Amino acid sequence: MKKIISAVFIAIAVTAYSQDRTENIIIITTDGFRWQEVFKGMDSAIANNPKFNQEDSIYLFNKYWSNDVNQRRKKLMPFLWSVVEAKGQLYGNRIYGNKVDNANPYWFSYPGYNEIMTGYADTAVNSNDYPPNPNMNVLEFLNKQTKLKGRVAAFGAWEAFDRILNEKRSGFPVISAFDSCGGKNPTANEKLINAMLKDSYRPFDDHECLDVFTHYEAMEYLNTKNPKVLYIAYGETDEWAHAGQYRSYLDAGHQVDAWLSKLWKFIQTDSRYKNKTTIFITTDHGRGDKKKEEWMNHNNKIEDAHEIWFAVMGPGIKAKGELKTDMQIYQQQFAQTIAKLPGYTFKADHPIADDIMYLFK
Numbered sequence: 001m002k003k004i005i006s007a008v009f010i011a012i013a014v015t016a017y018s019q020d021r022t023e024n025i026i027i028i029t030t031d032g033f034r035w036q037e038v039f040k041g042m043d044s045a046i047a048n049n050p051k052f053n054q055e056d057s058i059y060l061f062n063k064y065w066s067n068d069v070n071q072r073r074k075k076l077m078p079f080l081w082s083v084v085e086a087k088g089q090l091y092g093n094r095i096y097g098n099k100v101d102n103a104n105p106y107w108f109s110y111p112g113y114n115e116i117m118t119g120y121a122d123t124a125v126n127s128n129d130y131p132p133n134p135n136m137n138v139l140e141f142l143n144k145q146t147k148l149k150g151r152v153a154a155f156g157a158w159e160a161f162d163r164i165l166n167e168k169r170s171g172f173p174v175i176s177a178f179d180s181c182g183g184k185n186p187t188a189n190e191k192l193i194n195a196m197l198k199d200s201y202r203p204f205d206d207h208e209c210l211d212v213f214t215h216y217e218a219m220e221y222l223n224t225k226n227p228k229v230l231y232i233a234y235g236e237t238d239e240w241a242h243a244g245q246y247r248s249y250l251d252a253g254h255q256v257d258a259w260l261s262k263l264w265k266f267i268q269t270d271s272r273y274k275n276k277t278t279i280f281i282t283t284d285h286g287r288g289d290k291k292k293e294e295w296m297n298h299n300n301k302i303e304d305a306h307e308i309w310f311a312v313m314g315p316g317i318k319a320k321g322e323l324k325t326d327m328q329i330y331q332q333q334f335a336q337t338i339a340k341l342p343g344y345t346f347k348a349d350h351p352i353a354d355d356i357m358y359l360f361k
């Protein structure tokens, strides 16, 4: 009898341990994707505007429209509004006063990614052309920890990630834009990705590749190199919005959601990741909403472009779904949260905002 009891006790203890602990963390960003679409789905006024609908409002309404807001947002982001809603947490629906914002005063990309990754809304970081980031980022910090050393990697569609994450100093691979992947010994898949990337259509010139390449590079790395900390940064949502192409903007967001679903399926069917991996999904900045054309743009002259959102799901994160309570969270709180999830405390030579772990319980 004693033996049975202790066996049962061990089984419970092992289960509790594996369900409560983040050992791996995957951070995903999709550039400039608005909370308005995440929580309210397609905007019918923008979709009806011939300036923005790429002459295909029928496609847009067939694919993404419902009069019911819950159905509508689920058509656009089916993974967020099924699996993440059921098992994770979604923040930033301002209809309920649930506010997530940039703390930096600029509301564009480099300052936003700096804020996410360093926990410091450094006002000196004021340009997308800013040189290699002097601030230490949380990925760099995690890569210095004994258990995580050499197990950190970042993949970004935009070339600026080499500077934002200070690739030269930080000591982990940052594969951005048209960088080839796989290093000196690429796998067969990496060779194919590199060849296709080289010959691919470049709608954003040389500074940004299409998201599909970044996604497949990251997935191949996840499968073959088994990183414990991975960052994937998609860029098309922002590019198509600047171009005023609402159909492409929504399709890009919808595709990111489909990739999140595939990523989660991979995580939950691979013993190296299953039940010990947390995903953290967010964006670098918001966009306008008040005036007709402002959805295309973002900077501190565009009202509301500081409004962002995030979602989180993984072991030990309580299934709260959409948060409907009044609160204020800042983007600068993400870095310390990313460190705390696997149990570390991020320290650097600059101020770091407090984590929000208390919200996840």
Ligand SMILES: [Zn+2]
Pocket (backbone or CB within 6 Å): 032, 108, 109, 238, 239, 242, 298
């Ligand atoms: Zn932009």
